Amino acid sequence: MLSTFFSVFFMTTMAIGIMLLLPKQTERTSRVLVQQPVASGGMGCLTVMVTPIILVALAITIILIPVSLLGAALLVALVIFGWVAIGLELGKRLAQALHQDWHPAVSAGIGTFGLTLVTLGLSRVIICVGWILPFLVSMVGLGAVMLVFFGARALPAPAVAAVQPAVPPSPVESAPPIEASTSLESVPPVEITAPDESGEEIPPPS
DSSP: OHHHHHHHHHHHHHHHHHHHHOHHHHHHHHHHHHHOHHHHHHHHHHHHHHHHHHHHHHHHTSTTHHHHHHHHHHHHHHHHHHHHHHHHHHHHHHHHHTTOOOOHHHHHHHHHHHHHHHHHHHHHHSTTTTTHHHHHHHHHHHHHHHHHHTTOOOOOOOOOOOOOOOOOOOHHHHSOOOOHHHHHHTSOOOOOOOBOTTSOBOOOOO
16 A cells, blocks of 8 residues: 555656646647557557567667666656656546646646556556556557657647627617607697787787
């Protein structure tokens, strides 16, 4: 349990640090492994099969032992980077499920925490076959890193059609109608006087 705790803490810290230092590369790797999971897994298995042979061949020469050790350290770093890319994708999906807007470093940390805890927990509980899940996750992550290294690019996101905004009505159309009763009541009445027989006007009754 103590080793699992330190492993989870180490991977979570590495995820946050990598996401802060290499955000674009981690995002690209995450998109590639989501869009090409089979190719990523195949590339990861091929890398694991070929790299040890090259490293052993370099170590046999004795002079290139430092290069062999450096290559082994680089392979471990690439596996960790791929693991963090998977954790980033899991953290982003968890944020979408919870309707939250997390910083990419927070998403990577939370996703890597959950991924490491589950995989290492299963490997500790199921001793015989528990290593398969961490191995598969490592191969997919490593393969995605190698695909990005060899020039693979994530597929472009589908274009979203722009919605034309509604045209506001013209001032003439938007003016409220004038009520007839109001206009008629506002006009003062006109008094008409009729002349009498003598030609003098009869004043209107009071």
